[in-house]
Amino acid sequence: MKGTKLPRSFYDRDTIEVARDLLGKLLVHETAGGRRVGRIVEVEAYLGEHDLAAHSSKGRTERTKVMFGPPGHAYVYLIYGMHCCMNVVTQREGHASAVLLRALEPVEGLEGRTQGPGLLCRAMGIDRTLNAVDLTARTLYIASARQEPDITIVKRPRIGVDYAGHWARRLLRFYVKGNAFVSKV
DNA sequence: TGCACGATGAAC
């Protein structure tokens, strides 16, 4: 069930490549109550300070400083005052890019729905206390599956970023074609 | 110190 934990070098690459490669990987959270595991089936790429849909486009702030930090760390924030969203920071320090995890296929220890960034975090037990944690450490990490099935990747515009001008129309949302756990089609 | 606004989800 458990594969190999992804090294820092996995995240220290082009964000779109990381986003596509994350599909099929296993998100693992070792909690006091046991291990929670889900297969990543939907993600969105946020391409640095010039991407008007990215939080980092507002510049380095108290909230977004994690995005400006080194790759392989979790960026977890509260949205709409009630839901958490989890990203993985990509590329070199200062690039301010990340990949939002949008949906999981339940694998182990998950209860409730996992389709959508808020539901994903709730089911995985991820909240803001995990902001900035190192994804190469032991608590929260991503692993390659023992055997990864062949998948077809679908590209679509990102969700909920209509304010971002032409950036809203770019095909930066990726999901596994035909997977029942994708949040929207 | 106040206030507008979300990378959402659920109900109506």
Next chain:
DNA sequence: TTCATCGTGCAC
């Protein structure tokens, strides 16, 4: 289509 709910960032 509307609303719950609150931390963040910036205006005043």
